[in-house]
Amino acid sequence: MEERSKQILSDYKVSITNPRILVLEALLEIKSPITVDELQSKLKNKVAKSTLYRVLNDLKKIDILNEFTSPENTVVVELVLEGDQHHHHLFCSDCGEIIDVELSKNFEDLLDKEIKKIEKKFNFIIQDHRVEMFGQCTDQCENCKK
Amino acid sequence: MEERSKQILSDYKVSITNPRILVLEALLEIKSPITVDELQSKLKNKVAKSTLYRVLNDLKKIDILNEFTSPENTVVVELVLEGDQHHHHLFCSDCGEIIDVELSKNFEDLLDKEIKKIEKKFNFIIQDHRVEMFGQCTDQCENCKK
DNA sequence: AGAATAAATGAGAATTATTCTCATTTTTTT
DNA sequence: AAAAAAATGAGAATAATTCTCATTTATTCT
Numbered sequence: 001m002e003e004r005s006k007q008i009l010s011d012y013k014v015s016i017t018n019p020r021i022l023v024l025e026a027l028l029e030i031k032s033p034i035t036v037d038e039l040q041s042k043l044k045n046k047v048a049k050s051t052l053y054r055v056l057n058d059l060k061k062i063d064i065l066n067e068f069t070s071p072e073n074t075v076v077v078e079l080v081l082e083g084d085q086h087h088h089h090l091f092c093s094d095c096g097e098i099i100d101v102e103l104s105k106n107f108e109d110l111l112d113k114e115i116k117k118i119e120k121k122f123n124f125i126i127q128d129h130r131v132e133m134f135g136q137c138t139d140q141c142e143n144c145k146k
Numbered sequence: 147m148e149e150r151s152k153q154i155l156s157d158y159k160v161s162i163t164n165p166r167i168l169v170l171e172a173l174l175e176i177k178s179p180i181t182v183d184e185l186q187s188k189l190k191n192k193v194a195k196s197t198l199y200r201v202l203n204d205l206k207k208i209d210i211l212n213e214f215t216s217p218e219n220t221v222v223v224e225l226v227l228e229g230d231q232h233h234h235h236l237f238c239s240d241c242g243e244i245i246d247v248e249l250s251k252n253f254e255d256l257l258d259k260e261i262k263k264i265e266k267k268f269n270f271i272i273q274d275h276r277v278e279m280f281g282q283c284t285d286q287c288e289n290c291k292k
Numbered sequence: 293a294g295a296a297t298a299a300a301t302g303a304g305a306a307t308t309a310t311t312c313t314c315a316t317t318t319t320t321t322t
Numbered sequence: 323a324a325a326a327a328a329a330t331g332a333g334a335a336t337a338a339t340t341c342t343c344a345t346t347t348a349t350t351c352t
Contacts, residue, residue: 036310090264133261161348199338300347319326321326
């Protein structure tokens with residue numbers, strides 16, 4: 001993962017430093033949404049907290065970090081690399097798990113149409129959208145391992 | 147608005163106090179998303195900050211307050227009373243305005259179907275969903291008054 | 293209505309998340 | 323390899339939210 005991380009940094013023309021490599025490695029390894037605290041402990045203090053926040057802001061700036069908040073308003077981040085599939089999120093209020101969800105192509109097309117209508121109606125240019133779903137996993141849920 | 151506020155508190159069986167009435171009045175008056183800070187200044191220190199947060203939590207508990215975050219992760223609240231139309235949000239990154247948006251009945255039906263598929267696939271019970279749209283108002287936008 | 297009980301409030305302290313400062317270290321440029 | 327530029331770590335500063343506790347206000351029970 002180290003080579004991959006270096007490649008990414010190089011591709012986006014940001015200088016290659018150890019903290020950045022470590023953060024990218026961690027994000028590449030999990031490849032699913034994670035809170036800043038979880039990320040911090042995954043990094044085991046190999047990166048200072050202030051640096052972690054700075055690196056996350058760097059990744060946002062080059063547009064490969066998606067940031068949003070959980071239903072409890074905790075900030076959650078995930079790496080989104082070019083070519084990654086557009087997806088949404090499903091939040092379990094029981095275990096706090098956040099699951100990546102892809103909606104059908106057909107549905108996304110309809111959403112795009114709906115968004116075009118909204119753009120006209122409100123005189124907006126809309127670049128991005130998010131669908132968030134909230135609920136609970138049932139006792140068979142693999143993700144929550146209940 | 148005072149009577150209306152008292153009625154709401156009484157309906158939901160929470161005790162009728164001045165801070166609660168004042169917060170409800172403010173939320174009823176604007177009836178669109180507002181940050182805690184904006185709400186605080188609208189209330190002109192007639193309600194202590196700690197009390198404001200407490201009252202907001204009370205309203206969440208009785209399920210008439212919708213809380214989410216702006217793209218900059220600022221908490222935003224809005225009153226959602228029974229019978230209010232289900233709606234979503236459109237965020238302008240230029241002026242910060244948050245606009246209530248209703249999607250077509252047809253689209254919501256399709257979203258519900260899509261959600262049913264997700265429930266099956268992930269063994270979830272989904273109670274709620276949100277569609278958020280991000281963009282900029284153009285120069286004719288009424289809301290942003292550019 | 294009035295006393296007793298329970299709940300809510302205000303003020304500020306405590307906590308948490310994030311940003312900022314600045315001296316030192318690391319990376320990039322030349 | 324030296325000079326210049328950028329990034330880092332440690333902790334201070336800031337901001338948002340919750341907590342504490344003495345006082346006030348609302349509700350309940352005669």
